[in-house]
Amino acid sequence: METEADVFYRQLPKVELHAHLNGSVSSHTIEKLIKTKPHLNIEHNMTAIGKGQSRTLDECFQYFKVIHQLVDTEEDILMVATDVIREFAADSVKYLELRSTPREEKNTGLTKKGYIETVLRAIQLCKNEGLDIDVRFLVAIDRRNGPQVAMETVELAEEFMLSSDGVVVGIDLSGDPTVGDGKTFLPALERAKNCGLKLSLHLSEVAAQLEESDLLLNLPPDRIGHGTFLHPEVGGSQSLVDKVLKNNIPLELCLTSNIKGQTVPCYSKHHFKYWYQMGHPSVICTDDKGVFYTDLSQEYQLAASTFGLSREAVWKLSQQAIDCIFAPETVKQQLKQKWTILKPQVLQ
Numbered sequence: 001m002e003t004e005a006d007v008f009y010r011q012l013p014k015v016e017l018h019a020h021l022n023g024s025v026s027s028h029t030i031e032k033l034i035k036t037k038p039h040l041n042i043e044h045n046m047t048a049i050g051k052g053q054s055r056t057l058d059e060c061f062q063y064f065k066v067i068h069q070l071v072d073t074e075e076d077i078l079m080v081a082t083d084v085i086r087e088f089a090a091d092s093v094k095y096l097e098l099r100s101t102p103r104e105e106k107n108t109g110l111t112k113k114g115y116i117e118t119v120l121r122a123i124q125l126c127k128n129e130g131l132d133i134d135v136r137f138l139v140a141i142d143r144r145n146g147p148q149v150a151m152e153t154v155e156l157a158e159e160f161m162l163s164s165d166g167v168v169v170g171i172d173l174s175g176d177p178t179v180g181d182g183k184t185f186l187p188a189l190e191r192a193k194n195c196g197l198k199l200s201l202h203l204s205e206v207a208a209q210l211e212e213s214d215l216l217l218n219l220p221p222d223r224i225g226h227g228t229f230l231h232p233e234v235g236g237s238q239s240l241v242d243k244v245l246k247n248n249i250p251l252e253l254c255l256t257s258n259i260k261g262q263t264v265p266c267y268s269k270h271h272f273k274y275w276y277q278m279g280h281p282s283v284i285c286t287d288d289k290g291v292f293y294t295d296l297s298q299e300y301q302l303a304a305s306t307f308g309l310s311r312e313a314v315w316k317l318s319q320q321a322i323d324c325i326f327a328p329e330t331v332k333q334q335l336k337q338k339w340t341i342l343k344p345q346v347l348q
């Protein structure tokens with residue numbers, strides 16, 4: 001049964017800025033994919049971490065490998081991307097920045113270019129359907145693939161930034177944070193920045209990456225993913241915090257992802273508290289709503305119940321996320337208008 005609170009959080013207009021496409025595939029879509037590929041012998045529990053369960057971050061990365069096996073043709077990508085966008089729209093997400101790592105699959109003839117084109121086609125299809133959601137795309141660099149591939153990815157992103165009518169807005173640096181050295185990605189990231197692509201970097205997602213985080217913060221990035229171990233209480237440093245504050249770099253915070261991935265011990269110890277209390281721009285996001293079995297409404301609800309936020313404070317939190325989007329000022333103004341119109345009916 002849906003409670004009054006459930007209805008409020010679902011109807012709350014929201015902005016999602018940190019969503020990996022293949023981590024966001026719902027169980028409904030996974031079911032369809034499993035049916036088309038029975039020979040892979042993939043079961044549901046291999047693609048999502050259920051309620052109350054957790055895995056090491058390392059184990060979490062195995063889930064993406066399984067999902068990638070299920071999603072390996074243009075047809076799959078088109079279905080996955082349209083389903084994911086429709087689901088976010090049904091959850092009252094009004095603005096979504098999806099991110100995904102372009103992959104090539106020799107077996108199916110999928111190319112990186114085809115991969116991006118297909119995601120863009122899905123975005124266009126959803127637009128044609130008249131869904132009330134503005135979708136943009138960040139091209140992701142997977143750390144595992146090294147600096148050379150990173151540079152090629154930036155070049156590809158640059159092409160699409162110029163040809164996609166403003167849909168491709170930036171670059172994401174993600175992948176297993178324990179693999180590779182952040183320093184080696186600086187040339188690619190600098191190039192991206194210089195050509196006008198925005199940067200959202202996974203930073204200090206695991207402990208003991210002070211040097212790497214410091215180097216990457218000097219770019220500086222336009223947004224930070226997680227930033228779990230930046231502050232001194234958890235082994236980060238004041239100088240890292242100061243750099244984030246000085247450049248006013250928003251944080252994308254994904255509560256359930258961090259709990260289920262075991263980088264944060266429990267909801268009440270989540271670093272949302274540290275940054276939010278300072279009044280620093282903190283945006284609640286899902287990371288991988290499919291793998292972590294959540295949605296953005298639930299993440300807002302969890303943040304509110306854990307940290308005692310009033311409805312008014314929750315409203316402000318979702319509204320302030322608008323200032324952190326990568327789309328231009330005109331889009332921010334349109335979204336702010338939307339929030340103003342919806343306020344009296346949602347926040348009764």
Ligand SMILES: CNc1ncnc2c1ncn2[C@@H]1O[C@H](COP(=O)(O)O)[C@@H](O)[C@H]1O
Pocket residue numbers: 020021022023060064099100101102140142174175176177202205257261287288
């Ligand atoms: C849990 N925390 C995380 N930390 C770092 N990278 C993550 C991640 N969650 C997801 N990804 C990145 O997103 C890819 C899956 O989506 P796409 O195939 O790109 O759409 C993963 O392979 C990983 O590179």
Ligand SMILES: [Zn+2]
Pocket residue numbers: 018020174202225287
């Ligand atoms: Zn992420």
